[in-house]
Amino acid sequence: MKPIPSAKKEHGIATILTVVLIGLSLAAATLVGVSHLRSSQELSTSLHAQTMAQKRAWLAADAFGDFLTQVIQGQDDWQAFDEAAKTQPDSLQIEGLDGVALRLANYDDSLPAAHALTLHITATAAPDSRATASTTLEVVYLITPPGMSEGEGPQSDRRAIQFRDGLNISGDLKVLTLPGESYQITVDGDVNLGGLSAGGIDVIRSTKSIRFVGGSSTDFREMHANCDVEVRNGAFTVNTVKATRNVCLANTINSQSITANGSVEVTGGTHGDIRALANKPAGVAECSTGAAQLCSISPSFGVRTHPSPRIGNIYSKNHVEFNSSVNVGRVQAEGNLLINGCSPEWSSATYGGSFGNNPSCSRSATRSAQPVLLDPVLPVEVEPEVFDANVLRDVAHYIYSLRNGVVRVKVQGVDGIRDSADELNSQEVRQNGYFYRTANIIDPGNPGWTSREVAGYACINNNAPSRRDETDGHCLAQLGRANNNSTPVPEFGRDNAWHFNGLSHAPGIVLAEGDVEIGSGTYTNTFISTGNIHVTTAGGAVFAPNYAGRDGVTVEGHTAMGVCNNAVYSFMPEGFCNAGGYDHRAFGGIGNYALLAGSCPSGSVDGCAKNLYAGGDIRVEKSVYGATKAGNLFSSSGNAKLYGYVSSLAQRNNGTTINIMGASTTINLQVPVELQERYDPAGGAIIGSDGGSGGTPGEGTPGSVELRWGRYL
Numbered sequence: 001m002k003p004i005p006s007a008k009k010e011h012g013i014a015t016i017l018t019v020v021l022i023g024l025s026l027a028a029a030t031l032v033g034v035s036h037l038r039s040s041q042e043l044s045t046s047l048h049a050q051t052m053a054q055k056r057a058w059l060a061a062d063a064f065g066d067f068l069t070q071v072i073q074g075q076d077d078w079q080a081f082d083e084a085a086k087t088q089p090d091s092l093q094i095e096g097l098d099g100v101a102l103r104l105a106n107y108d109d110s111l112p113a114a115h116a117l118t119l120h121i122t123a124t125a126a127p128d129s130r131a132t133a134s135t136t137l138e139v140v141y142l143i144t145p146p147g148m149s150e151g152e153g154p155q156s157d158r159r160a161i162q163f164r165d166g167l168n169i170s171g172d173l174k175v176l177t178l179p180g181e182s183y184q185i186t187v188d189g190d191v192n193l194g195g196l197s198a199g200g201i202d203v204i205r206s207t208k209s210i211r212f213v214g215g216s217s218t219d220f221r222e223m224h225a226n227c228d229v230e231v232r233n234g235a236f237t238v239n240t241v242k243a244t245r246n247v248c249l250a251n252t253i254n255s256q257s258i259t260a261n262g263s264v265e266v267t268g269g270t271h272g273d274i275r276a277l278a279n280k281p282a283g284v285a286e287c288s289t290g291a292a293q294l295c296s297i298s299p300s301f302g303v304r305t306h307p308s309p310r311i312g313n314i315y316s317k318n319h320v321e322f323n324s325s326v327n328v329g330r331v332q333a334e335g336n337l338l339i340n341g342c343s344p345e346w347s348s349a350t351y352g353g354s355f356g357n358n359p360s361c362s363r364s365a366t367r368s369a370q371p372v373l374l375d376p377v378l379p380v381e382v383e384p385e386v387f388d389a390n391v392l393r394d395v396a397h398y399i400y401s402l403r404n405g406v407v408r409v410k411v412q413g414v415d416g417i418r419d420s421a422d423e424l425n426s427q428e429v430r431q432n433g434y435f436y437r438t439a440n441i442i443d444p445g446n447p448g449w450t451s452r453e454v455a456g457y458a459c460i461n462n463n464a465p466s467r468r469d470e471t472d473g474h475c476l477a478q479l480g481r482a483n484n485n486s487t488p489v490p491e492f493g494r495d496n497a498w499h500f501n502g503l504s505h506a507p508g509i510v511l512a513e514g515d516v517e518i519g520s521g522t523y524t525n526t527f528i529s530t531g532n533i534h535v536t537t538a539g540g541a542v543f544a545p546n547y548a549g550r551d552g553v554t555v556e557g558h559t560a561m562g563v564c565n566n567a568v569y570s571f572m573p574e575g576f577c578n579a580g581g582y583d584h585r586a587f588g589g590i591g592n593y594a595l596l597a598g599s600c601p602s603g604s605v606d607g608c609a610k611n612l613y614a615g616g617d618i619r620v621e622k623s624v625y626g627a628t629k630a631g632n633l634f635s636s637s638g639n640a641k642l643y644g645y646v647s648s649l650a651q652r653n654n655g656t657t658i659n660i661m662g663a664s665t666t667i668n669l670q671v672p673v674e675l676q677e678r679y680d681p682a683g684g685a686i687i688g689s690d691g692g693s694g695g696t697p698g699e700g701t702p703g704s705v706e707l708r709w710g711r712y713l
Helices: 009-015 024-039 042-071 075-087 389-395 427-432 586-592
Strands: 018-020 093-095 100-108 115-125 133-144 160-164 167-176 184-188 191-199 203-206 210-217 220-225 229-232 237-243 247-249 254-260 264-267 273-276 302-306 314-316 319-323 330-333 337-340 348-351 398-403 406-411 434-442 451-459 475-478 497-500 508-512 515-518 521-529 533-535 540-543 552-555 558-561 593-597 618-620 623-625 627-630 634-636 639-642 646-648 659-661 664-668 704-712
Touching: 042 075, 042 100, 042 115, 042 133, 042 704, 075 100, 210 220, 220 229, 229 237, 237 247, 247 254, 254 264, 264 273, 273 302, 302 314, 314 319, 319 330, 389 508, 389 521, 389 586, 389 593, 434 475, 497 521, 515 521, 521 558, 533 593, 540 558, 540 593, 558 623, 586 593, 593 618, 593 623, 618 627, 634 646
Parallel strands: 018 093, 160 184, 160 646, 167 191, 167 659, 167 664, 184 203, 191 210, 203 220, 210 229, 220 237, 229 247, 237 254, 247 264, 254 273, 264 302, 273 314, 302 319, 314 330, 319 337, 330 348, 398 508, 497 515, 508 521, 515 533, 521 540, 521 593, 533 618, 540 623, 593 627, 618 634, 623 639, 627 646, 634 659, 639 664
Antiparallel strands: 100 115, 115 133, 133 704, 398 406, 406 434, 434 451, 451 475, 552 558
16 A cells, blocks of 8 residues: 655655554553463463453553644645645555554535534454454544634633533433534533433533433444443444443443443443442442432442343453343453343453352353453532623623613724713723613604603613604713603613613623613613523524624524614614624624623622622523523523524532423534624633634644544454
8 A cells, every 4th residue: 555645855744645653652652462362371362362452452542642632733744644644545644553544534625614524443453373263443533734823812612511510310311413513512520411311412421420311312423421321212322432431321322432440330231341340449439429329239339231132242350141032242351240031142251259150051151360450430520610691791881780870882993982081981980880771762753743751772861751862962872762651671671680671782792780680672681690691482592692693694484684774773782783784703703692690799800709699590492593601501492593602601509400401402503604703602711711712814734633532343
């Protein structure tokens, strides 16, 4: 197999598809493995050959990932590799590790922001002997090519939809993504899924336990928990199951790989390799504090089966017990091998303790003192994050508050309305904002030029409506529009909440001191609340500014007005609207968000104690086109449709109250092509949140490589 000709000699490692593995650690590992194989007896070799082949395949997978990481550091190397992968896929080689062959199975460069490379790695151990073994590992790398930064501010974390304090999902849940895209639901707490119809869920990771009981679902790519994973009464496949304690799968649940630091119990289904560490070494099988222990099998047992699964191979550091029929390939048990009233079928079996062979089961197994080599499951980790609405006061275009029982609004950074802090205004207005009241406005459409009273105006005084409101410039602009002239949008209600219940509000960033209820109307806004947010089932929708864009958008029967160009409001929010264009990078990408809630007391830095945190709960019952971040908890009901990532940070003491997704909930991450340049459904690391910074305009940025998943063929 000929290597690809080099485009530039100085870029040798990048311009050919030959991965040269050089290094003392690799050489030492290879020599130790070879020495061990040569010094062992052939029976010992047969026990270890498959494991060695698998380890060699994963070593090659890691090495190829390192090679790709070098390639995507610069444009020249990347372009040469990209061209070679498209035109000469058969030229792939690997050197420095015997018994390994690579084949480029697929190279998909059609994804909007990344390329997917599928690699088949065939590794062979103990060649030229009767105990030779080989394995083929399929791995998929997601490659983000290097590029030129446009100074887009902090980059978003596209990995996770994240919830803290646990998550209950019931009803009808669907997650929609573009082809080739994947994501994680990461939960700091227990996850319960039951009585639901689920579709499109990719990965669920929990710092406690995961339980799926009842309902239907499409396949999962991974379930990974820091205690137990229990799945039963469904008909789908979980490709990879990982638990730091136990795994128990039942009925028609299938899997491709199961690994538990404790024990594994399966009933029915078709499964790939099962690996159980059985709490060896002692303490490796553990649960996070307070996690629900869902699987009754002892963590130190090993593997137990019930009628009538089909299993690839079983590797257990303690016992293996078969109950009724089972079809399995290789069985390796450091402990006892037990058969209870059944006729299991296996290709080979070894045990380190005793062989409890039922007389009716004429099966043979070999006693072996060789240890079963297994790697433990690592725990799920959730990075800390805080959100405080008060940090965003400087970027909000409209800030609503109640001062001495009077509604006030601070206006800043709006082209067409002078800032409330402008020196032309009184000291009182500069300090507290405009009065938000009803104004007397001359109606040019009326032949008699009679006056009319209209609510929702930003005014420099709190006088009763009069002709002077317009003639003397007492009132500057109407900020929100209702179905009638007498109702302001927003209206501060008797429930001490701000009610956006009308037609619209001027586009831009809106911050309200206290709770917010969004009812009827279609809004082009980022809503920020120092308290809680409730999006009711009333008609309309909420559009994040970046989703609506400069001129607006119509989606699924909802029409959002443009941020900079609409027929209702003559003024526009600065930052987004400049020089006739639209800047989606404004204020660190906050325009990707539709809903943000929760706050700390004034003066708090980097968060506050749980007993001091205010609000932060977000409940959604209709369409929200933008990312959602709840400083405390999130819930959905009604017919919730969320066109962006959702996260909750549990910054309050919540006791047994957790995040809930119920009724009909859809998380739609399928961003239309025409919106992809301006809208990021992952939101981003906005001002006041943890996160890195973006590059400066014109700066070259390296790419990235992620090993997304692997399976044995």
